[in-house]
Amino acid sequence: MSEVKIAPSIVSADLSRLADEVRACEAAGAQMIHIDIMDGQFVPAITIGAPIVEAIRRTTDLTLDVHLMVVEPEKQVERFIEAGGDIINVHWEAATHVHRIVREVQQRGRRAGVCLNPGTSEGVLDALLPDLDQVMVMAVNPGASGQPFIASVLSKVERLRKAIDEGGYRAEIEIDGGVTLDNAPRCVAAGTDVLVAASAVFNDRASIGDNIRSLQESVAALQA
Ligand code: DX5
Numbered sequence: 605m606s607e608v609k610i611a612p613s614i615v616s617a618d619l620s621r622l623a624d625e626v627r628a629c630e631a632a633g634a635q636m637i638h639i640d641i642m643d644g645q646f647v648p649a650i651t652i653g654a655p656i657v658e659a660i661r662r663t664t665d666l667t668l669d670v671h672l673m674v675v676e677p678e679k680q681v682e683r684f685i686e687a688g689g690d691i692i693n694v695h696w697e698a699a700t701h702v703h704r705i706v707r708e709v710q711q712r713g714r715r716a717g718v719c720l721n722p723g724t725s726e727g728v729l730d731a732l733l734p735d736l737d738q739v740m741v742m743a744v745n746p747g748a749s750g751q752p753f754i755a756s757v758l759s760k761v762e763r764l765r766k767a768i769d770e771g772g773y774r775a776e777i778e779i780d781g782g783v784t785l786d787n788a789p790r791c792v793a794a795g796t797d798v799l800v801a802a803s804a805v806f807n808d809r810a811s812i813g814d815n816i817r818s819l820q821e822s823v824a825a826l827q828a
């Protein structure tokens with residue numbers, strides 16, 4: 605198994621010091637920065653938009669993993685590509701022509717991901733899986749950080765892992781929501797490649813760096 609990647613979600617960062625927070629993630633060895641875009645329609649909350657992605661792009665060379673929790677994502681992807689997103693993830697539940705969006709993202713030289721809500725079966729991706737760069741399995745219902753992990757999604761991760769490995773596909777599996785030191789090993793054992801974490805990185809009493817290193821250590825034994 606290749607090294608598990610940690611993707612701190614800046615939704616829980618101190619936005620008044622965003623550049624410092626991103627640099628702290630980078631210094632601690634995070635491989636990606638996860639950026640939650642909420643539009644007040646697909647989910648009730650509104651977070652940030654493309655100008656902030658652009659600002660983060662100027663701060664770091666880490667992979668920017670853009671999670672679009674928006675309705676009609678086809679109208680937004682180009683903006684976030686322009687802003688510097690490396691992986692553009694759209695929700696299967698929000699996209700009518702999801703295959704077209706995936707193609708458009710890839711034709712622009714970026715990686716394309718599809719996100720599945722906890723209530724959505726991985727079976728909906730059967731026809732898409734060969735073409736995806738990432739599958740994001742939501743372990744909370746999208747809309748807020750700090751929610752408890754829904755453990756039943758682990759069997760979905762296992763089934764996706766099997767389908768990707770047996771098919772020889774390139775898609776990486778990312779798990780998003782409720783990831784903690786306690787459940788990170790179970791996520792990785794089920795076949796997760798990327799762990800997204802907001803609260804576990806930014807809200808604990810330890811420093812950002814210590815929290816990221818603890819997450820890495822919690823799964824290190826599983827990668828040996
Ligand atoms: C949920 C977001 C997640 C979330 C992660 O809607 O997509 O990225 O904020 O937060 P934690 O890690 O606190 O569950």
Ligand code: ZN
Binds near residue numbers: 638640780
């Ligand atoms: Zn997210």
